[in-house]
Amino acid sequence: MNVAANNRAVYPASAGEPSAGLDRLDRIGAIRHLAPHESLALEGDSANRFHRVLSGTVAGYKATADGRRQIVAFFFPGDLVGLTTGEHYAYGAEAVGRASVCSVPRARMRELSRQSPALHEDLLLALDREIAAAQERLLWLGRKTARERLACFLLECADRTGEPGEDGRQSVPLPMSQLEIGDYLGLASETVSRALASLARDGAIDILRPFAGVVIRDRRRLEATTDEGAHPPRACS
Amino acid sequence: MNVAANNRAVYPASAGEPSAGLDRLDRIGAIRHLAPHESLALEGDSANRFHRVLSGTVAGYKATADGRRQIVAFFFPGDLVGLTTGEHYAYGAEAVGRASVCSVPRARMRELSRQSPALHEDLLLALDREIAAAQERLLWLGRKTARERLACFLLECADRTGEPGEDGRQSVPLPMSQLEIGDYLGLASETVSRALASLARDGAIDILRPFAGVVIRDRRRLEATTDEGAHPPRACS
DNA sequence: CGACTGCTTGAGTCTGCTCAATAAAGGTGG
DNA sequence: CCACCTTTATTGAGCAGACTCAAGCAGTCG
The missing domain is CATH 1.10.10.10 (Winged helix-like DNA-binding domain superfamily/Winged helix DNA-binding domain)
Structure with missing residues (x-):
């Protein structure tokens, strides 16, 4: 059995050293300031833009019909919220405390990522990390x-x-x-x-x-x- | 609140109509037959190939040091196992019952996906679905x-x-x-x-x-x- | 035809939830 | 600046859903 090193998710470079590829997004997006608990997106909304956290913290969540809520991820400065290729957001997102984000139209992003392999690579990495993090947490919730x-x-x-x-x-x-x-x-x-x-x-x-x-x-x-x-x-x- | 349609994961076209982009993988990979419970990869293994399920079912799992186990996903025919940009598999994978897969070297896949936008698109979609599925299940495990x-x-x-x-x-x-x-x-x-x-x-x-x-x-x-x-x-x- | 694996069902226990009351902070407006 | 109100954290008591342990029963596969 090999479980030694892999029991915690690893976040190589989210807050500390924001990747060069992603940084350029900050220049083209619209900055938005959020009050505590202000909503950034609702689950099921059509996903035409996504967001990069500039300051504060954002929570992505899902909810059941009777009000139970599960936070699917916390996003800290440098993280990308609402990454999806799909038509609709898979989760709602709201600010935890005060926060600010930079919103980028998905179309614009696609275009940029076609031009810049570095950016494209960074997006894939971000997706990858999001999967790994979610699956890691399945172990927490299911078995811990x-x-x-x-x-x-x-x-x-x-x-x-x-x-x-x-x-x-x-x-x-x-x-x-x-x-x-x-x-x-x-x-x-x-x-x-x-x-x-x-x-x-x-x-x-x-x-x-x-x-x-x-x-x-x-x-x-x-x-x-x-x-x-x-x-x-x-x-x- | 908008929770109507989004409480179950949606798998647009995994088994039924395998996408044209992915199908070409089946021709270049090595076919491997697995006995029940035979291991395809261990958590933490270096991830130099990934697999497409041809028949049977494959389980991706994580485990704790003391033997508790959490299955992170079931993969059915047409699904991709071990998709990751990272160096190592985030989860182990083993056959459920008898199964067969087609293994493709990651390097080869990269190359192909650069050539074929359709394939590339399909891979992004697969990643996307994997994220959505994992997050959906977080709600199950955390709140149901x-x-x-x-x-x-x-x-x-x-x-x-x-x-x-x-x-x-x-x-x-x-x-x-x-x-x-x-x-x-x-x-x-x-x-x-x-x-x-x-x-x-x-x-x-x-x-x-x-x-x-x-x-x-x-x-x-x-x-x-x-x-x-x-x-x-x-x-x- | 055994031995094994997987499913069922019961009894008892325990972790974590609910309900509830209290306390401590923070924000607001006079 | 203080009184008031709201929100958040703490702590206790009791409950219950799910787990463990255990026994019994198929069904399967050598």
């Missing part, structure tokens, strides 16, 4: 406990947006509410609160008060929590 | 009950591989075991069995004995079960 999901989530955020702090402790700002974290992880907000408290109790993290993120105090321990198993320490067969 | 997941799954299979039978009842062969269905839906196999029995008791489906699929007896009812809510019929606010 609340504590494990939280640990995975915090490590993901740390790798994507966390500040360096390579002395063992790393500050991880979390712009979204615990309810939104719950909608991302398939948990009730109360469970998120409890799981966070539990991780803090174990000394893996410190919770910022008032809640605005966490500090990873013991990354090793957090990584271990990523796969600790549902039941108490049960031996491997 | 066992019965709901089963109903969604059966409808998905019906739309992808089911035989016509548009007189209200449709035969849906299920080549995979209930354990595998469980690994796909994030459920224990016993729960799958119970949920199936429950749907049959409600008259939505008939279960083929010995287990090899179901017959959709009342599609309407099955679709309703797709979103019935965790708790007993609770009114919408």
Whole structure:
């Protein structure tokens, strides 16, 4: 069995070093500022433009008829929202807190990507990462406990947006509410609160008060929590 | 709120009418026959070729260190397995029952897709569908009950591989075991069995004995079960 | 015709949800 | 700048859906 390195999604270069190919999009798109919870697109809308996050955070979500909601992805600065070849958006998108995006007409983008192989390559990579991320999260939602999901989530955020702090402790700002974290992880907000408290109790993290993120105090321990198993320490067969 | 039509993934043309662009792949790839549970690729393997399913079914999966498994996708004839721009496979793949695939070196494919816009277009579409499918399933795993997941799954299979039978009842062969269905839906196999029995008791489906699929007896009812809510019929606010 | 694998069904347990009450922040307007 | 109101987080109690463990029963394949 080979599961060693692949249990967390990898985001080579989303926030840190925005790729040269994508950067040119920022110059041709229309900038739009979003208030907290303002909608960028609805699920099923015809998809004639897509967006690149400039600042803040955007959540992509799906919902059931009776109001249950599942956040399908968080988009941070540099990420592309609404990538699809299809006619309609597969998910709705709204701002988490204040945010700004740059909207590019899909037609214009196609044209550009035909001209620039670099841009084209970057788009494929972005699609690829979106698939990998979604599938990674299928494992979380299908097979992991609340504590494990939280640990995975915090490590993901740390790798994507966390500040360096390579002395063992790393500050991880979390712009979204615990309810939104719950909608991302398939948990009730109360469970998120409890799981966070539990991780803090174990000394893996410190919770910022008032809640605005966490500090990873013991990354090793957090990584271990990523796969600790549902039941108490049960031996491997 | 607009959630009407988008709660199930749509697979425009996977089995029925394989696209002309992709078909040419079958001529240049090496055909490989797989025994039940034979592995096609391991998670993390370097991804130098990908595969098109010719017959049978292939499962793509991820696993945790302690052996829990999540099937990320089922691939039916005509589907592409292991599409990625990245260096390594994001998931392992193995045959469900007997299967055959056609393996194409990635390098060769790149070349072809540069020459043929039709093929290129088809590949983008396939990627797109893979994303949409994965995200759809995030909603299932994060927010739906066992019965709901089963109903969604059966409808998905019906739309992808089911035989016509548009007189209200449709035969849906299920080549995979209930354990595998469980690994796909994030459920224990016993729960799958119970949920199936429950749907049959409600008259939505008939279960083929010995287990090899179901017959959709009342599609309407099955679709309703797709979103019935965790708790007993609770009114919408 | 056995041995094995896969499905069914039951009993009991547990994780995570719901409901509820309280507390702490943040935003607003006087 | 403060009182007020809203939103978000915390914590407890109880419930329930799904899991585990276990036994029994086909059906299949050597």
